[in-house]
Every structure is written in C-alpha cells, then in structure tokens.
Amino acid sequence: xxxxxxxxxxxxxxxxxxxxxxxxxxxxxxxxxxxxxxxxxxxxxxxxxxxxxxxxxxxxxxxxxxxxxxxxxxxxxxxxxxxxxxxxxxxxxxxxxxxxxxxxxxxxxxxxxxxxxxxxxxxxxxxxxxxxxxxxxxxxxxxxxxxxxxxxxxxxxxxxxxxxxxxxxxxxxxxxxxxxxxxxxxxxxxxxxxxxxxxxxxxxxxxxxxxxxxxxxxxxxxxxxxxxxxxxxxxxxxxxxxxxxxxxxxxxxxxxxxxxxxxxxxxxxxxxxxxxxxxxxxxxxxxxxxxxxxxxxxxxxxxxxxxxxxxxxxxxxxxxxxxxxxxxxxxxxxxxxxxxxxxxxx
Amino acid sequence: xxxxxxxxxxxxxxxxxxxxxxxxxxxxxxxxxxxxxxxxxxxxxxxxxxxxxxxxxxxxxxxxxxxxxxxxxxxxxxxxxxxxxxxxxxxxxxxxxxxxxxxxxxxxxxxxxxxxxxxxxxxxxxxxxxxxxxxxxxxxxxxxxxxxxxxxxxxxxxxxxxxxxxxxxxxxxxxxxxxxxxxxxxxxxxxxxxxxxxxxxxxxxxxxxxxxxxxxxxxxxxxxxxxxxxxxxxxxxxxxxxxxxxxxxxxxxxxxxxxxxxxxxxxxxxxxxxxxxxxxxxxxxxxxxxxxxxxxxxxxxxxxxxxxxxxxxxxxxxxxxxxxxxxxxxxxxxxxxxxxxxxxxx
Ligand SMILES: Nc1ncnc2c1ncn2[C@@H]1O[C@H](COP(=O)(O)OP(=O)(O)OP(=O)(O)O)[C@@H](O)[C@H]1O
Ligand SMILES: Nc1ncnc2c1ncn2[C@@H]1O[C@H](COP(=O)(O)OP(=O)(O)OP(=O)(O)O)[C@@H](O)[C@H]1O
Ligand SMILES: [Mg+2]
Ligand SMILES: [Mg+2]
Ligand SMILES: [Mg+2]
Ligand SMILES: [Mg+2]
Ligand SMILES: [Mg+2]
Ligand SMILES: [Mg+2]
Numbered sequence: 001x002x003x004x005x006x007x008x009x010x011x012x013x014x015x016x017x018x019x020x021x022x023x024x025x026x027x028x029x030x031x032x033x034x035x036x037x038x039x040x041x042x043x044x045x046x047x048x049x050x051x052x053x054x055x056x057x058x059x060x061x062x063x064x065x066x067x068x069x070x071x072x073x074x075x076x077x078x079x080x081x082x083x084x085x086x087x088x089x090x091x092x093x094x095x096x097x098x099x100x101x102x103x104x105x106x107x108x109x110x111x112x113x114x115x116x117x118x119x120x121x122x123x124x125x126x127x128x129x130x131x132x133x134x135x136x137x138x139x140x141x142x143x144x145x146x147x148x149x150x151x152x153x154x155x156x157x158x159x160x161x162x163x164x165x166x167x168x169x170x171x172x173x174x175x176x177x178x179x180x181x182x183x184x185x186x187x188x189x190x191x192x193x194x195x196x197x198x199x200x201x202x203x204x205x206x207x208x209x210x211x212x213x214x215x216x217x218x219x220x221x222x223x224x225x226x227x228x229x230x231x232x233x234x235x236x237x238x239x240x241x242x243x244x245x246x247x248x249x250x251x252x253x254x255x256x257x258x259x260x261x262x263x264x265x266x267x268x269x270x271x272x273x274x275x276x277x278x279x280x281x282x283x284x285x286x287x288x289x290x291x292x293x294x295x296x297x298x299x300x301x302x303x304x305x306x307x308x309x310x311x312x313x314x315x316x317x318x319x320x321x322x323x324x325x326x327x328x329x330x331x332x333x334x335x336x337x338x339x340x341x342x343x344x345x346x
Numbered sequence: 347x348x349x350x351x352x353x354x355x356x357x358x359x360x361x362x363x364x365x366x367x368x369x370x371x372x373x374x375x376x377x378x379x380x381x382x383x384x385x386x387x388x389x390x391x392x393x394x395x396x397x398x399x400x401x402x403x404x405x406x407x408x409x410x411x412x413x414x415x416x417x418x419x420x421x422x423x424x425x426x427x428x429x430x431x432x433x434x435x436x437x438x439x440x441x442x443x444x445x446x447x448x449x450x451x452x453x454x455x456x457x458x459x460x461x462x463x464x465x466x467x468x469x470x471x472x473x474x475x476x477x478x479x480x481x482x483x484x485x486x487x488x489x490x491x492x493x494x495x496x497x498x499x500x501x502x503x504x505x506x507x508x509x510x511x512x513x514x515x516x517x518x519x520x521x522x523x524x525x526x527x528x529x530x531x532x533x534x535x536x537x538x539x540x541x542x543x544x545x546x547x548x549x550x551x552x553x554x555x556x557x558x559x560x561x562x563x564x565x566x567x568x569x570x571x572x573x574x575x576x577x578x579x580x581x582x583x584x585x586x587x588x589x590x591x592x593x594x595x596x597x598x599x600x601x602x603x604x605x606x607x608x609x610x611x612x613x614x615x616x617x618x619x620x621x622x623x624x625x626x627x628x629x630x631x632x633x634x635x636x637x638x639x640x641x642x643x644x645x646x647x648x649x650x651x652x653x654x655x656x657x658x659x660x661x662x663x664x665x666x667x668x669x670x671x672x673x674x675x676x677x678x679x680x681x682x683x684x685x686x687x688x689x690x691x692x
Contacts, residue, residue: 018689023578023624024682047591048514049436049574050409052506056402063396064448064501066486090395102410104499106452140412142690148492153450155410155501160398168394228395232369245393278369336370343364344488
C-alpha cells in the first residue's frame with residue numbers, strides 16, 4: 001500500500017509527535033517509510049491487522065519481553081538489537097527454533113526520528129542476521145514525560161525441536177552446569193555508561209542471538225536437560241530459579257566462573273557481585289555429567305561459545321540451595337539479590 | 347515453583363518499586379502472587395522462559411498491540427480487558443481462531459498494587475471469557491515519571507479458519523459494507539472521562555472480544571472478503587486503508603451509519619467527527635452484495651451484533667476515495683484525520 005503523503009518523513013531533523021500514534025496518515029507514513037522499509041519482509045508487507053504465516057510443523061513455543069533499557073544506545077548494542085536477541089533467546093532456550101517476531105513500540109513525543117531510525121535499523125539487521133523476521137508490529141505515542149524515549153516489546157514464536165526436552169524443572173543430582181562464556185558483560189556495559197566509569201577499553205555488551213549456538217549444542221548433546229539465558233538477576237537468579245523448579249541444590253566452583261577483569265573491576269568499584277549481573281548473549285546449560293565434555297566441545301566450536309566452561313554441579317538438596325565453593329576452600333550461599341542494583345538494563 | 351517469600355504482597359496498600367522488575371525475589375513474588383494467580387493456566391504454570399504449547403493445525407496468524415490508554419479505568423472497561431480484547435480482535439479479523447496471548451507489562455514505580463491487581467483481574471476475566479489464555483508474560487519497572495502507570499503489550503497467535511480468505515486487499519466494486527453496531531462508543535467513553543463531560547447516562551466503552559461474532563458470521567457467510575476492527579482513526583481511517591489496499595473507492599450512506607445520540611452530542615461538543623472515533627468492539631465486514639442480507643442476519647443473531655447494519659458499498663475508483671452521501675443528498679470526502687484529536691484512547 002503506497003499512500004500519497006504530502007511531506008516526506010524528515011529522518012534527519014524530525015521528531016515524533018502525537019499524530020504518529022493516532023491511526024491516521026502520519027502513523028501510516030511512519031510505518032511505511034521507517035518501520036516497514038527497514039524491517040521489510042513478505043509478511044509485514046501484507047498490511048492487514050496482523051501477519052498471515054505458514055503452518056508450523058510441530059509444537060509451538062511463545063515468549064515475550066518488554067525492553068526499557070536506559071540508555072538506548074550502549075557499547076556493543078542498543079535497544080533495537082537487544083529486543084530482537086532477547087526474545088529469540090527465550091524461544092531458543094525452550095529447545096525451539098525461533099521463527100517469527102512481533103514488535104510493538106511505545107514512543108515518547110519529541111523522540112528524534114534520527115535516533116528511532118538507528119534503532120529500527122539495528123533491529124532489522126539483528127533480525128536479518130538471525131533469520132527471524134519481524135512479521136507484525138504496533139506503534140503508540142505518549143506525551144512527553146510519559147515514557148522514556150522508546151520501549152519495545154518483542155514476542156517470539158518458534159517450533160520445538162524434535163527429540164529435545166529442556167526445562168528448568170529437569171535438572172538432576174550429578175548433572176554438570178556449563179556456561180558459554182564470561183558473565184556480566186551486558187549489565188556492566190550499561191552501568192559503566194550510566195556511571196561514567198572510564199576504562200582503558202570500554203566494557204562491551206555481549207548481546208547476541210543464541211539460537212545457532214543452541215542448535216549446535218543440541219545436535220551434539222540432545223540429552224541436555226536445562227537451557228537458560230542468565231539475563232536480569234544474572235547467574236545467581238537463574239540458578240536459584242532452576243534449583244527451585246527442579247527441587248535440587250547446585251554447587252558452583254568460584255575459580256571456574258568466567259568473569260572478564262574489567263567487569264570484575266567495575267563490580268568491585270560499584271559494590272556489585274558479578275553473579276548478579278545480566279548477560280544478554282550467554283547460555284547456561286545443564287546436562288548429564290557423562291555428556292559434559294561433548295556438550296562443552298560443541299559450545300566451544302561455535303563463535304559465541306569459544307570461552308565455554310564447566311562451572312559446577314547439581315546435587316541433591318531438599319532446601320534447594322545454590323552454593324559456591326570459594327577460592328579459599330570455603331562455601332557460601334549464592335542467594336538472589338534482594339533489592340535492585342541494576343534497574344533498566346534490558 | 348513455590349518460593350519462600352518473607353513478606354506477603356500487600357495488595358491493599360503496597361506500591362510497585364524498582365525491585366519488582368529486577369529479576370530477583372521481589373519480581374518472582376509479584377509474578378507468582380499476582381499475575382500467575384490471576385491469569386493462571388497450565389502454560390503459565392510451566393515457569394520457564396516462555397510457554398510450551400501444542401502443535402497448531404493450520405496456518406498461523408500473529409498480531410500485537412501496545413496499550414497505553416489513559417485513564418487506566420473508564421466506563422465499561424480498563425486497560426486490562428482492553429488489551430485482551432484488542433489483540434483477540436486483530437487475530438480474529440484475519441479470519442483466524444485466536445488461541446494464545448502473551449502479555450508484557452511496563453510498570454511505573456509507585457503504581458498502587460491495588461490498581462494493578464484490578465487490572466490483572468480484569469485481564470484474567472476477559473481472557474477466561476474469551477477462552478484465550480495468557481500463556482507467557484514479562485514484567486519491567488521504570489522509575490517514577492518514566493512511564494504512566496501501566497503499559498501492556500499483548501501479542502496473539504491463532505490459526506486460520508479453513509476456507510476463509512479475508513484481507514483488506516480483497517474488496518471489489520459492488521460489495522456491501524456492513525458494521526456490527528454503533529460507532530465511536532469507546533473513544534467517546536474515554537474522552538468524556540478525560541474532558542469531564544457530564545451526561546444523563548455515561549457513554550460506555552464497547553470493548554469486547556469479537557471472535558465469537560466473527561466465527562458465526564463466517565460460518566453463515568464464508569464469502570466475506572474483508573474484516574477489520576475500526577480502532578484508532580475510526581471508520582474513516584479503516585475504510586481509507588481498505589480502499590488503498592484493494593484499489594477501490596467506497597461510498598457511505600450517512601443516514602445509515604449508526605452513532606448513539608450521546609456519542610454524537612459529545613462529538614459535536616468537542617468538534618469531532620464520529621467517523622474518526624475508535625470503537626473497540628465493533629466489526630467492519632465487506633462482502634459480495636448478494637450475500638449481504640445473510641451476513642447481516644448472522645451478525646444480528648449474535649449478542650454483539652444486534653444493531654448491525656449496511657452502511658455503504660464498494661465502487662470502482664482509481665483514486666481510492668472514500669466518500670459519503672450526506673443526509674442532504676450531497677457528497678463529501680471522508681478523509682483520514684490529519685492530526686490527532688484523540689491521543690491514548692487504546
Ligand atoms: N512499528 C511497526 N513496525 C512494523 N509494522 C508495524 C508497526 N506498527 C504497525 N505496523 C503494522 O501496520 C499495520 C497496521 O497496524 P495498526 O496498529 O494500525 O493496526 P491495528 O492493530 O489493527 O490498529 P490498532 O493498533 O489501532 O488497534 C499492521 O499490519 C501492523 O503489523
Ligand atoms: N506479568 C507477567 N504475567 C504472567 N507471567 C509472567 C509475567 N512476567 C513474567 N512472567 C513469567 O515468568 C517467567 C519468568 O519471566 P522472566 O521475564 O523473568 O524470564 P526471562 O524473559 O527469561 O527474563 P528477562 O525478562 O530478564 O529476559 C516466565 O515464564 C514468564 O512467562
Ligand atoms: Mg528474556
Ligand atoms: Mg530468559
Ligand atoms: Mg496496532
Ligand atoms: Mg489493534
Ligand atoms: Mg485492527
Ligand atoms: Mg522476561
């Protein structure tokens with residue numbers, strides 16, 4: 001549908017105003033000349049109230065995440081690619097192949113169109129690289145001071161891989177706990193911008209789509225029992241959730257947990273524990289101990305898993321504690337963070 | 347997963363704080379004791395990163411909408427039921443049976459839990475009444491002044507009904523244009539609260555899930571060509587979209603267009619045209635003229651379509667104009683609203 005618009009969108013100096021969310025000509029132009037142009041695919045081009053998609057050949061998986069990260073742009077990414085990666089990852093860790101994304105935008109009046117265009121371009125590039133198109137969307141505008149630039153909710157649909165049964169409830173005593181790489185890069189990339197921390201080299205977000213890594217892992221090790229992306233709350237929250245769902249304990253080996261020196265230093269400075277800090281491109285996998293080396297080899301063979309390591313094991317524990325063997329030979333509890341050290345990191 | 351929480355949620359006097367979006371214990375408690383308790387179903391209970399769903403038996407449809415309506419509560423509904431109805435309707439007007447919803451929440455710090463609980467209860471009741479469960483969700487919190495109470499994005503998935511082919515691109519000259527009931531109730535219900543208009547009887551939103559009405563219509567009249575819910579931009583925007591998609595003109599009969607007296611009066615007072623005002627529980631259907639009476643009868647036989655009428659016809663017109671035969675025998679253009687008379691009505 002090509003509409004006759006009187007003025008072209010001024011992507012250089014223009015700003016979002018309330019008419020861009022009003023359901024009339026201005027909104028149609030914004031969708032056509034910015035969103036659909038960047039995200040363009042055969043489904044989005046249908047132009048109806050939603051997307052008409054092919055039939056799926058297997059059980060469905062559905063996941064959704066709102067993204068409210070601040071700042072909108074950060075070292076290694078922005079809210080656009082983050083919102084694509086985050087939802088792809090939540091579908092993929094369910095043992096599913098991500099197929100389609102929906103994206104809904106809440107825009108604040110006054111938002112520069114140039115910034116929005118960068119965000120949408122980043123989203124489009126991430127979706128294209130992942131092979132998961134944004135097939136439908138929505139655009140709302142709220143008055144200045146009633147939002148914070150842009151919020152993006154993405155929802156993903158995928159189809160479960162045959163022969164795979166992963167869930168946070170499947171961990172069993174004796175299983176090995178693996179992680180695909182260093183922890184906390186994303187959260188500390190955001191914090192170091194916000195807190196104006198200066199390092200020799202900036203901390204760069206790990207934001208990435210993990211479905212390729214997961215497909216390779218599951219092909220090599222179909223007996224993997226749990227997959228999860230350690231986002232908000234970091235490794236500590238993720239493992240506590242799994243311990244609760246599975247009714248087990250987990251013991252980590254502090255010396256084995258990978259954290260980049262710059263991330264460790266920034267955490268030290270801010271009084272944070274790297275175990276509580278979000279990653280957006282890391283994978284936690286729990287698998288039978290006997291298959292751990294095979295699984296690690298598969299992870300390491302993928303560009304996103306070169307630094308994969310084994311960091312602990314699942315034990316029988318009715319109290320469902322997550323504990324850590326410290327470098328000094330002691331043990332400490334790894335609890336969930338009670339408060340909120342890191343608001344709006346995703 | 348039953349977590350050991352030290353304090354119960356104070357649903358009477360409590361407020362949202364940043365910890366409710368931090369990925370730790372407070373968020374888990376909010377999800378468990380409010381969202382999952384109200385919305386509860388077998389899929390949400392899985393507690394993984396998304397929902398594991400059955401396989402679907404046909405081509406998929408996917409639709410998404412952010413909801414930013416202000417005020418959050420209005421005569422006839424609230425943001426909770428609205429966000430369920432709106433997305434169900436966008437799936438249903440694609441000629442599909444809505445099956446599952448995802449819901450993501452952006453909450454403003456300081457939001458009273460009592461208000462949130464009412465909203466979630468309303469959402470749950472709407473989802474239950476519609477038979478379309480909320481199978482997965484997300485919860486983010488932003489600082490006070492960075493959102494406006496609650497924003498809710500819902501995404502729906504459904505499966506296309508066999509033998510049905512509806513699209514905004516399918517209208518043909520000679521077709522009849524039908525509407526399921528009076529227009530503009532929803533938009534004017536919101537505006538009359540906002541503008542403090544006092545009427546003898548308040549204007550009540552028409553918000554409703556239309557999939558039952560649509561199923562009955564399509565069973566009686568499978569040759570229906572276009573279905574659409576006239577939300578933002580009202581009938582005027584909806585018909586202009588269809589005219590553009592289909593490459594046709596449309597001529598409306600002003601005398602036939604149903605508008606309640608109170609809505610007409612409020613529009614008059616505010617200088618608005620009822621044709622630009624959103625409905626959230628009305629259906630526009632375009633079908634071959636020969637089948638129009640059968641289609642109307644099917645609409646009228648359903649509780650949500652008792653006031654269904656024929657309001658116009660599709661004509662050949664390369665300019666794709668939507669026009670109206672006025673009560674006085676003249677013709678006027680029905681253009682899209684240029685600006686934004688009604689921000690944040692959904
Ligand atoms: N930000 C966006 N990016 C990509 N596509 C979009 C975006 N916003 C809207 N669209 C697409 O534009 C079309 C019209 O969307 P729109 O939101 O107006 O329809 P609707 O949901 O039926 O109306 P409403 O939101 O008023 O209920 C849809 O096909 C939708 O997928
Ligand atoms: N508001 C909500 N209503 C219903 N269920 C919710 C809500 N918020 C979260 N959930 C559910 O709680 C579980 C955990 O959600 P959470 O958002 O913590 O997971 P995640 O998306 O993997 O993490 P992150 O959002 O940090 O990326 C999921 O099963 C999700 O469906
Ligand atoms: Mg997530
Ligand atoms: Mg996750
Ligand atoms: Mg929409
Ligand atoms: Mg809609
Ligand atoms: Mg619609
Ligand atoms: Mg989430």
